[in-house]
Amino acid sequence: MKRGLTFLGVLTGLLLSFALYEALVAAPTERTMGDVQRIFYYHVPSAWTALLLFLINFAASVIFLLRRNTKADIVALVSAEVGVVFCTVVLVTGPIWARPVWGIWWAPGDIRLTTTLVLWLIYLSYLVLRRFSNSSQTPVVAAVVAIFGALDVPLVYFSIWFFRTQHPSPVIGGGGSLDRQMAMVLLINWAAFLCLAGLVCWTRYLLEVAKREVDEAEALETLYEGSR
Amino acid sequence: MNSIRYLYAAYAATWAIHGTYLLILLRRYAQIRRDMQRLKRGERQPLA
Numbered sequence: 144m145k146r147g148l149t150f151l152g153v154l155t156g157l158l159l160s161f162a163l164y165e166a167l168v169a170a171p172t173e174r175t176m177g178d179v180q181r182i183f184y185y186h187v188p189s190a191w192t193a194l195l196l197f198l199i200n201f202a203a204s205v206i207f208l209l210r211r212n213t214k215a216d217i218v219a220l221v222s223a224e225v226g227v228v229f230c231t232v233v234l235v236t237g238p239i240w241a242r243p244v245w246g247i248w249w250a251p252g253d254i255r256l257t258t259t260l261v262l263w264l265i266y267l268s269y270l271v272l273r274r275f276s277n278s279s280q281t282p283v284v285a286a287v288v289a290i291f292g293a294l295d296v297p298l299v300y301f302s303i304w305f306f307r308t309q310h311p312s313p314v315i316g317g318g319g320s321l322d323r324q325m326a327m328v329l330l331i332n333w334a335a336f337l338c339l340a341g342l343v344c345w346t347r348y349l350l351e352v353a354k355r356e357v358d359e360a361e362a363l364e365t366l367y368e369g370s371r
Numbered sequence: 372m373n374s375i376r377y378l379y380a381a382y383a384a385t386w387a388i389h390g391t392y393l394l395i396l397l398r399r400y401a402q403i404r405r406d407m408q409r410l411k412r413g414e415r416q417p418l419a
């Protein structure tokens with residue numbers, strides 16, 4: 144397992160370096176927006192990764208509710224936590240791109256922006272619930288929250304297909320035209336961010352397993368001390 | 372359009388967010404290691 148983690152770490156480092164070079168140097172400069180368009184190579188892959196992690200959280204939550212499987216519960220927690228990190232990147236890089244292009248940091252009432260912010264708040268609440276509630280029912284309640292929260296994921300994704308919004312059209316599969324080289328750089332960056340997400344999730348999973356083992360050992364120790 | 376500073380700001384913010392999260396994970400890891408060593412020594416957890 145340690146060798147697998149090391150391999151993934153090296154692969155992630157190499158891919159992220161290559162992806163950074165491709166985004167900043169190799170990708171062609173967009174005609175109207177100029178260099179600021181390169182933010183797209185971090186913004187879009189981060190958004191796709193966050194949505195994927197929230198879908199994994201949804202699947203793990205359903206499995207946990209059906210089978211009460213501890214591993215599924217840990218996968219749900221880890222995917223939500225790493226998903227929130229990637230969603231934070233989306234919510235920070237979006238306005239930094241919007242300021243020079245739209246002239247404003249945020250478009251109030253825009254459906255894509257609003258649903259993404261709501262998604263971030265839902266999963267932040269999920270993490271707060273898991274962090275500060277010590278009830279034995281917490282994983283069940285959290286799984287239910289996660290299932291309702293996941294309803295916002297398709298709303299975020301399809302909002303620019305079905306509603307009038309200031310956000311740019313979908314770059315792939317939505318009728319948008321993206322330069323071939325730009326599409327390649329975008330996919331390289333997504334692969335790099337997927338590797339990073341995988342590496343962080345794996346590390347966080349091992350950390351959570353160790354934490355639960357320590358908590359269990361402490362509880363047993365307290366019981367033993369109490370019975371003497 | 373002088374946009375290069377926005378580009379650098381976005382990339383720096385991305386790595387700052389990921390870096391902060393990795394630091395949080397490192398702190399949690401250090402705490403778990405301390406707890407494990409304390410359990411091995413048979414010490415009780417101090418009351419908060």
